[in-house]
Amino acid sequence: MAIVRVALDSRSYDILIEQGVLDRAATHLAGYARKGRLVVVTDRHVAAAQLPRLEASLRAANVAVEAVVLPPGEQTKSWRHLEELLDALLALEIERGDHVVALGGGVIGDLVGFAASILKRGCHFIQVPTTLLAQVDSSVGGKTAINAKAGKNLVGSFYQPSLVLIDPSTLDTLPARETRAGYAEVVKYGLIDDPAFFAWCEAEGHRLLSGDVQAREYAIERSVAAKAAIVADDERETSGRRALLNLGHTFGHALEADTGFSDLLLHGEGVAAGMALAFRYSARRGLCPAEDAERVTAHLKAVGLPHDLASAHVKADGAALVAHMLHDKKMAAGTLPFLLARGIGQTFLSKDVVLDDVAAFLDEDRMAAG
Secondary structure, three states, X not given: OEEXXXXXXXXXXXXXXXXXXXXXXXXXXXXXXXXXXXXXXXXXXXXXXXXXHHHHHHHHOOOEEEXXXXXXXXXXXXXXXXXXXXXHHHHOOOOOOOEEEEEEOHHHHHHHHHHHHHHHHOOEEXXXXXXXXXXXXXXXXXXXXXXXXXXXXXXXXXXXXXXXXXXXXXXXXXXXXXXXXXXXXXXXHHHHHOHHHHHXXXXXXXXXXXOOHXXXXXXXXXXXXXXXXXXXXOOOOOOOOHHHHHOOHHHHHHHHHHOOOOOOOOHHHHHHHHHHHHHXXXXXXXOOOXXXXXXXXXXXXXXXXXXXXXXXXXXXXXXXXXXXXXXXXXXXXXXXXXXXXXXXXXXXXXOOOOHHHHHHHHHHHHHHHO
């Protein structure tokens, strides 16, 4: 088992990574079961594919399981489903000392984490992520949120889990498209500050996507170790270092907004296209070698991820996409910071980007792509 520590003083916790650990979950979770019970929150798809494994392990250890099952999909990160979840947890008499288990992808993890942060002014929660995107990104670091009409993740809190339990075998039941979408977040860590890891992705990423266990475990451990180090250094994005984790997200969230936060463009797919756009915009401004931007685009295209507006199913012009960016939660004093790059592994935060220039770039990029 690989163990990665997120060092946050009294709020520190471990990330445990091991193939098949869900079938042995009681070994790690039973100690959190006050009064011999754990409440597990999941969605219908994960309930069918993975909940029986978790329940069997816990019940064999004499831990009772209460399951709250929600609808799948991004639309579940809403006020309506937050209220539904809170009412369900209150009906189950969750106390401040209890732990709620989030079993699922990023939607369930974000929703459960936010609910835990406000229920009775804060109870505890455990992340058991079942998608690649959640395993390498959203389950680690304590960002919790729901979406609002104005945009994605605009209502939320920083609230750390007590434990993250990652079983790569849960990826076996995922559609290939979901795994590819999560892989975008793996690539992100190489592009931020680890060019050797990006080179590994170029050479070995296909093994991860085809189900190779060693490749999956290696990529997950390296990704969460990178994120854990950044979170420990800048938990609440006060120094700017944690903002590096948003590479591709400013562009990507605008693309998601244009497609209605729907299955037309999954979050990881939006991030993939957003990273390609960020590198090409950096090259356009003379910050990044054109060949580095081309490498990023070529790799994302090679693994079947969106890499431009057309492949992301986005039809809006640059001005409309920039309008979506105005709702970005990182907006400060009328300025929107952008993650740009001086090369692969050289991402930096820029605060001098003119949005009209971004709109012009997006229109030019669409025309250049044909």
